Amino acid sequence: MKEPASIFLLNAGIDDGQFKDLASRIQARQIKLTVIQSLAPINALRRGDNPVWLLVAASSRDRAAFQREIAALTQLPASVFCIMISGEIPATDYKALLQSGRADWVQLDTAPQDLELILHTRRDHFSTPAGKGPTVISLVPSAGGVGNATIAAELAINLISRGKTKNHRICIIDLDFQTSHICDHFDLEPRLKIDEIAHEPERLDSQLLDLFASRHTSGVDIFAVPRNRSQLASIDLNVLDALLELIAQKYDLILIDHPVGWSSWTAHVLQASQDILVTGINTIPGLRQIANVLEALHATQASASRIGIILNRTEMTFLGKPVQRDHVDAVFSNERVFYVRNSPMAVESINIGQPMSLRSKSQKTVKDIAKVADFCLTQKGDAKS
Template sequence: MATETSAKSIVLVSTDRDFVKETRSAFASSDAIELKVVEKNVADLHGEVIQAEPGAVVVDLDATKLAELEALQRLVRRLDGGAPVLVVSASFDAAAARILVQLKVADFLVKPVTTADLVRSCIRALKGPGRDEQSEAQIHTFVPAAGGVGNTTLAIQTAFQLHDTGGGASTCVVDLNLQQGACAEYLDLEPRFDISEIENQPERLDRQLLEVMLSQHESGLSVLAAPARPTEMRTFDTDVVVRMLDLVSAYFDNVVIDMPRTWFPWTETVLLGSNKIYIVTEMTVPCLRNTQRLIQAFAQAAGREVSPSVIVNRFEARRFEGGVKQNDVEELLGEHFAGGIANNYKLVREAVDRGVPLHQIDAEANVLKDLRRIVFPAEAGAGPVASSRSLFAFGRRLLRRAG
């Protein structure tokens, strides 16, 4: 592998003198990688990158400036797949996320960037995709269509299935209902994520602090959840949420996100970074109508990059006369309908009251079988089918591969 990278160079485009200096130092001792620096703004480039014949390109830009993003787009087109592009920026928002997903950049790093993260990311980019294609964290996001539809229950049970089926794959549940989440309580765990520690300085969240804030289930499943504060109603900067998810996915193979009903400024970013999105609903007319609205909202906010699957919880193929029937659901949801989960209220309630997973009570429960058919469509233990397009960089891009 060293012989592959020795013939390639990395071109850094940046006007940040401190960042250039740090990057030079990071690669100074490497015999395998040659660093070439173009000290220009990306919008002022005139062929310098192409002339350098790069193996990979690192572009330091301001992701909030449209002119620089347009210049990046032109550069990507000129490279025409000949070299992976990594983007570094001190800022990040949902609009930039959408553009970078469309450009298929190899990685996106938010300043301040540690030299170790940058070097790892560059090496993975030089190696190229393929060998570690499936090693990126898989992000499964659950969104409730209404209150009480069982979103948290299905998110947690999906996490257990991923954890148990992955052959030692690590899994973390992230409860993004930061005011009144219930993931930790469903598993009889103490929520330990104190977001006030990092909300003003998201860069403070590192591996060591993450370990302190994770709750551990006896099964090995990890949970990142904040203590419930029902009297507080406030949002958090997108940078805080991205930093948190970026770090979690760097150290776990599977990440399952339990989303709140409320749409926050960071919601679109989370959706864009997810490999699979499930809207959880149930067989009532108001709930199904709101499910349609959510599907439309996702399309308007994130376009074709987001295509949610709908899980109908407490599903009954035969309903009472005059009620919603299976044909109605299939016709209403169309291609978004992923399947239904049997109505087994007694089992679910017992599991929640005892703080244990469903399989600990009944490993053959119909609820688990239905969920498995949805989460593992290819089945037979082969693992979930999900496209590897997580923009967050989400860790695997930093520590295990380039996208």
């Protein structure tokens, strides 16, 4: 993993023994850092506008003092990204850090592994040129059964069938490590054996990654684990980091099929996404669930990405207008909303393992998906050219 030019660790309130132990655990992860006693080295580097990571070990027991630290750190220039390290903090304090766009927080006990993922997913904060690296599209379900995997499958086929992205390497990653079913949509067997790298992520290389890919004749690759309810619902941040980093090196466009439940790494994956598509159903409870997800996205600073809402299985009027359109417009007046109409072909396509976008491009539901693809491809730096 490439690290920023400068990583500094500052003690802002924990005892010396804890601080030395923290520094040792971070360095054991091959993260090179410099321990500092004040912000003077940061101020010196500021004049050269060099990128700086500032890790601040603080005590969360005195909330007033902790909030003063937050206020001070979020005033630093854009070339500095701060990561607070402490015990548990209130959600409001975490939100204040994230809303600055230049700060994050990790828990003291798990700081080294959490830092690794943040250093990776946030490295574009400084110097990655526009247009470099893959396009990452996260599909986030607002509830179970809203068709998140169906949308992911149809969107992938739509994208790989287009002239602009026809020669791109496109994959879907299913982050549901217990009940994954994305491969069912392609009539494929899942091949990602996460247990093989769970304790030794350094084993993962290009050859092993190729073995983990389920390859569809359309050209779309899928990374998904076989269904196993005894499998851990989440995995270590270090393992996920290694997996995503290697996939990012091999693919131009990555669609991430998120599970309903959020894990410790969810916010970091969302922050690394150029587009976030929230899927749901056009009912009153469904719209409330979507609103809850949007609120959570804003709290994680994932709102820096472009966000769209997909209302799946929407009923249409005789004239082709979505039912409850006026109510949806009132609830999500500032959001980009896509309506994917209900179609009997959707169920049939799942049953035979062949996406609708391969069977009938003229089908109205497929055209609805095409509008979502247009949205993704018109974003700046959307894919490699």
